Amino acid sequence: xxxxxxxxxQELVNDPDTPRILSEIATGNTxxxxxxxxxxxxxxxxxxxxxxxxxxxxxxxxxxDPLCAKFEQDIDNGYAYYLSxxxxxxxxxxxxxxxxxxxxxxxxxxxxxxxxxxxxxxxDISDFPPTENTGDRRHMTTAKNIVYLYDSxxxxxxxxxxxxxxxxxxxxxxxxxxxxxxxxxxSLKPGRLFGDPFTGQLSAYSTAFGKFDHPRRMVVAYFPxxxxxxxxxxxxxxxxxxxxxxTELTDYIIFNSGVAVxxxxxxxx
Numbered sequence: 710x711x712x713x714x715x716x717x718x719q720e721l722v723n724d725p726d727t728p729r730i731l732s733e734i735a736t737g738n739t740x741x742x743x744x745x746x747x748x749x750x751x752x753x754x755x756x757x758x759x760x761x762x763x764x765x766x767x768x769x770x771x772x773x774d775p776l777c778a779k780f781e782q783d784i785d786n787g788y789a790y791y792l793s794x795x796x797x798x799x800x801x802x803x804x805x806x807x808x809x810x811x812x813x814x815x816x817x818x819x820x821x822x823x824x825x826x827x828x829x830x831x832x833d834i835s836d837f838p839p840t841e842n843t844g845d846r847r848h849m850t851t852a853k854n855i856v857y858l859y860d861s862x863x864x865x866x867x868x869x870x871x872x873x874x875x876x877x878x879x880x881x882x883x884x885x886x887x888x889x890x891x892x893x894x895x896s897l898k899p900g901r902l903f904g905d906p907f908t909g910q911l912s913a914y915s916t917a918f919g920k921f922d923h924p925r926r927m928v929v930a931y932f933p934x935x936x937x938x939x940x941x942x943x944x945x946x947x948x949x950x951x952x953x954x955x956t957e958l959t960d961y962i963i964f965n966s967g968v969a970v971x972x973x974x975x976x977x978x
Contacts, residue, residue, distance in 0.1 A: 767784045772851050775873070776932045803847075821938055861889070862889050888922075888924070889926055890926045952972075
């Protein structure tokens with residue numbers, strides 16, 4: 710497998726009886742359901758094969774981000790894992806494009822009202838490192854990984870509030886801890902938040918990585934370059950497909966400057 714480091718239930722994928730059992734389950738015969746337990750269910754770290762875990766190492770960021778740095782450190786801490794060493798970045802945008810998008814995001818951030826505690830928009834062109842040998846372009850990608858699987862929301866919570874202290878006490882720790890699927894999207898251009906391909910990608914990934922498993926994984930999306938007013942400005946207006954899907958799928962969305970939104974309750978933290 711060149712795309713991912715391992716596939717849960719690989720032996721069941723290779724088992725010639727698996728298609729028959731799945732077809733029986735699909736038609737209502739669940740007698741053999743126990744034989745395919747674990748098929749494509751992403752495990753907790755303790756259940757990941759030792760030869761896979763031994764290869765996990767945090768990766769350097771392409772563009773620094775405080776929370777993505779915590780995600781990568783948590784790989785070394787044994788709190789989370791990624792899926793592949795083959796992650797990379799896309800074609801970097803030009804300096805002029807980034808400057809234009811930053812100005813647009815700054816204007817959108819200016820619509821924020823009464824954030825408690827306050828948050829400051831500090832994104833600047835100097836945050837985006839120039840590329841080498843590609844003309845006047847700058848890196849927008851933070852972590853190379855866009856998927857992290859945490860065993861514990863409470864451990865992820867500690868990393869979030871370490872990166873963004875303003876969120877301490879606003880996000881909730883859980884009495885009954887839960888594993889988490891974290892999705893990172895590095896887009897900067899406004900207007901892309903609830904559109905393709907990101908909404909479709911999040912929908913597919915959250916399903917594949919445990920949103921509907923038993924027990925389920927929480928879903929946390931992180932948009933380090935997008936501002937939260939794009940999520941709350943849609944209230945009272947027509948709700949598009951992307952907004953509906955995000956509301957159904959995510960437990961929290963964390964935006965630039967450490968502002969978090971819980972779309973299902975329309976809370977801004």
